[in-house]
Amino acid sequence: MATTQAxxxxxxxxxxxxxxxxxxxxxxxxxxWTDPDLRSPWPAGTVPPASSQLPGPSPxxxxxxxxxxxxxxxxxxxxxxxxxxxxxRPMPVSSADGGNRQPSRTVYQPANDxxxxxxxxxxxxxxxxxxxxxxxxxxxxxPTAPAPAGNPQWLTSPFLNGxxxxxxxxxxxxxxGTAVPVEVLVEEARTGxxxxxxxxxxxxxxxxxxxxxxxxxxLFGFPRSWADLWSGEAWRGRGQGFRIEAVPGNRVQRYLxxxxxxxxxxxxxxxxxxxFLYDRGFYDWTESRVGGQLGFxxxxxxxxxxxxxxxxxxxxxxxxxxxxxxxxxxxxxxxDIYSGQFTLRHDTRDLPFMxxxxxxxxxxxxQVFGSYDYPKGDVEYRRYFLVRERPDGSGRHTLAVSLxxxxxxxxxxxxxxxxxxxxxxxxxxxxxxxxxxxxxVTVGGRFRTxxxxxxxMPLTADDMIKAVAFCDFGTVERDVRIDWDNFRVAxxxxxRISVPALGPAPLAFDFAFPVAKADTDDTEVFSFFxxxxxx
Numbered sequence: 009m010a011t012t013q014a015x016x017x018x019x020x021x022x023x024x025x026x027x028x029x030x031x032x033x034x035x036x037x038x039x040x041w042t043d044p045d046l047r048s049p050w051p052a053g054t055v056p057p058a059s060s061q062l063p064g065p066s067p068x069x070x071x072x073x074x075x076x077x078x079x080x081x082x083x084x085x086x087x088x089x090x091x092x093x094x095x096x097r098p099m100p101v102s103s104a105d106g107g108n109r110q111p112s113r114t115v116y117q118p119a120n121d122x123x124x125x126x127x128x129x130x131x132x133x134x135x136x137x138x139x140x141x142x143x144x145x146x147x148x149x150x151p152t153a154p155a156p157a158g159n160p161q162w163l164t165s166p167f168l169n170g171x172x173x174x175x176x177x178x179x180x181x182x183x184x185g186t187a188v189p190v191e192v193l194v195e196e197a198r199t200g201x202x203x204x205x206x207x208x209x210x211x212x213x214x215x216x217x218x219x220x221x222x223x224x225x226x227l228f229g230f231p232r233s234w235a236d237l238w239s240g241e242a243w244r245g246r247g248q249g250f251r252i253e254a255v256p257g258n259r260v261q262r263y264l265x266x267x268x269x270x271x272x273x274x275x276x277x278x279x280x281x282x283x284f285l286y287d288r289g290f291y292d293w294t295e296s297r298v299g300g301q302l303g304f305x306x307x308x309x310x311x312x313x314x315x316x317x318x319x320x321x322x323x324x325x326x327x328x329x330x331x332x333x334x335x336x337x338x339x340x341x342x343x344d345i346y347s348g349q350f351t352l353r354h355d356t357r358d359l360p361f362m363x364x365x366x367x368x369x370x371x372x373x374x375q376v377f378g379s380y381d382y383p384k385g386d387v388e389y390r391r392y393f394l395v396r397e398r399p400d401g402s403g404r405h406t407l408a409v410s411l412x413x414x415x416x417x418x419x420x421x422x423x424x425x426x427x428x429x430x431x432x433x434x435x436x437x438x439x440x441x442x443x444x445x446x447x448x449v450t451v452g453g454r455f456r457t458x459x460x461x462x463x464x465m466p467l468t469a470d471d472m473i474k475a476v477a478f479c480d481f482g483t484v485e486r487d488v489r490i491d492w493d494n495f496r497v498a499x500x501x502x503x504r505i506s507v508p509a510l511g512p513a514p515l516a517f518d519f520a521f522p523v524a525k526a527d528t529d530d531t532e533v534f535s536f537f538x539x540x541x542x543x
Contacts, residue, residue: 196224199222199223199224199244200220200221200223200224200240201219201220201221202219202220203217203218203219204216204217204218205217205511205539206539207538208536208538208539209431209535209536209537209538209539210430210431210439210535210536211430211431211432211439212257212259213258213260214257214258214259215255215256215257215258215539216254216255216256216257217253217254217539218255219251219252219253219254220253221249221251221252222250222251223247223249224247224248225243225244225246225247225248225250225267226244226245226246226248227243227248229241229242229243229244229245230242247270248267248268248269248270249266249267249269249280250266250267251264251266251267251268253265259288259289260286260288260289261287262285262286263284263285264282264283264285265282265283265284266281266282267282268280276306277304277305278304278305278306279302279303279304279305280301280302280303280304280305281300281301281303282300282301282303283299283300284297284298284299284301285297286298290440290450291329291450292328292330293325293327293328293329293336294325294326294327295324295325295423296326297321297322297323297324298322299319299322299345300319300320301317301318301319302317303315303317303318304316304317311355311356312353312354313352313355314350314351314352314353315350315351315353316348316350316351318346318347318348318349319345319347319349320345320346321344321345321346322342322344322345323339323342324342324343325340325341325343325423326340326341328340330447330448330449332447333447333449333451335422335446336422336451339421339422339423343378343379343380343421344378345376345378345379345424346378347374347376347377347378348374348375349372349373349374349375350374351370351371351372352370352371352372353368353370354367355368355369356368357390360512361512361513362406362464362474363406363408364392364394364404364406365392365393365394367389367390367391367392368389368390369389369390370386370388371386372386376424379421380419380424381417381419382417382418382419382420383416383417384414384416384417384424385416386413386414387412387413387414388410388412389410390409390410391408391409391410392407392408393406393408395407395463402470403466403469404471405463405465405466406463406465407461407463408460408461408462408463409459411457411458411459412456412458412459413456413457413458414456415454415455415488416454416455418454420454422451422452425452425453426443426452426453426454426456426484427440427452427484428442428443428482428483428484429442429443429529429530430532430535431536431537433458434458434482434496434498435478435480435500435518435535436480436496436498436520436533437496437522437525437530437531437532438530438531441530441531441532442484442496442525442526442529442530444484444485444486451486453484453485453486453487454485454486454487454488455484455485455486455487455488455489456482456485457483457490458480458483458484459480459481460478460480460481461478461479462476462477462478462479463476463477463478464476464504467503472505472506472507473503473504473505473506474504474505474506475501475503475504476501476502476504476518477499477501478501478502478518478520479497479498479499479500480496480497480498480499480500480520481495481497481498482496483495483496494525494526495524496522496524496525496526497524498521498522498523498525499520499523500519500520501518501519502516502517503516503517504516505517513537515537515538515539516536516537516538517534517536518536519534520533520535521533
């Protein structure tokens, strides 16, 4: 028992001694004890004279038979807080010459504009002038200079242990030392896209979509070898646009090839050339169009642009459902359409799909000649009001107002008339179901005025699902007048679902209920648009 008590007393004395030693070490650390060789000789809170040289520490010398480089260990601070002396410990490396090289040092001088420089490459800390030191002196070979008056541009560096330094830009010349190879790799952003998709909507039925789009095309960049073809360097590099689009479907088919030169002959004028094939099966006839278009554009301001276009088309009408309607009978077969069009457009919208602010104003005039001779003018106005939003800019409530009108000449053929009804023109009616009719054939008219008021609000926090409340209104008339007995009004509601994986256009589902219509109209409560695209 006595032996056990003696051992316990001895263990307690040993533990007390260890605790006392640990307390002394901790107290020394809290008091700011440092290695005497690493302390600053200058009193705390004072600035060394401009002509003085801070003694500071020196890097440990390297063996005589081995050179030294930096970049192989973490940063070590060998000075008091606020000092400008920072070294990276040199480490021995193998070398053919076996020389002893000291690490190179980056020298900084004050920036002319007082702006903070970019972070030094590879985390190299600047050897900057001491804050507050008078100009004209040097510190360790570095010229001192105060920050610009009234604009100190203080920045905090982790290398300064929380102290602040003014911003300085590097000198053009570099102090000789160990060469640090820097390899800069520049990779061109993707300019070409291959996209495919499919869609279905209440107007056009089921469609597919295949698109090849290149925004950095070079019309004369012919390949010089097979390698140019495989690497993608052929026909690329001049910033031109080239697009091939194929849209097959059960009701509509469209095929398009287009080329765009954004700066024709190095001028602000753009040029576009396109060729197309279009085929659409309507209820009363089948229509095919083959043609091309040449257009020129000029941007007057960032928001205002003007364009002119020449259109050449061969329009074939076949498979008439009813024989004996004069307007339809006279266009059966081939029809040549040539036209010149001028358009003025002012667009300040923030987004192409479901904008929340801005407006779109478009004025266009077209003169048609060929098999028919007639003028055509249209005006469109769309305005978007941001009603409210969250502090972070999401959850936007938007009120949209759109108005449009158009008028065409007396010789306008039936396939160039105005029509209304469907998801894209007048909801609550079937496709072209709100148009003039003659002997059960929808013939359209030479005058139209259509409008809509729509309020959109988010239902989910991520804005993925939105609700809309709207009212569509307007009419299409055979002559240039408004028959209020035929004026259509259809309020309703719907939903918009944005799925990024399916493309930028949201899924749309609308329910509309006509409260005013013509006796011959065909109504449709539900209309929708669904599509997806990947590229």
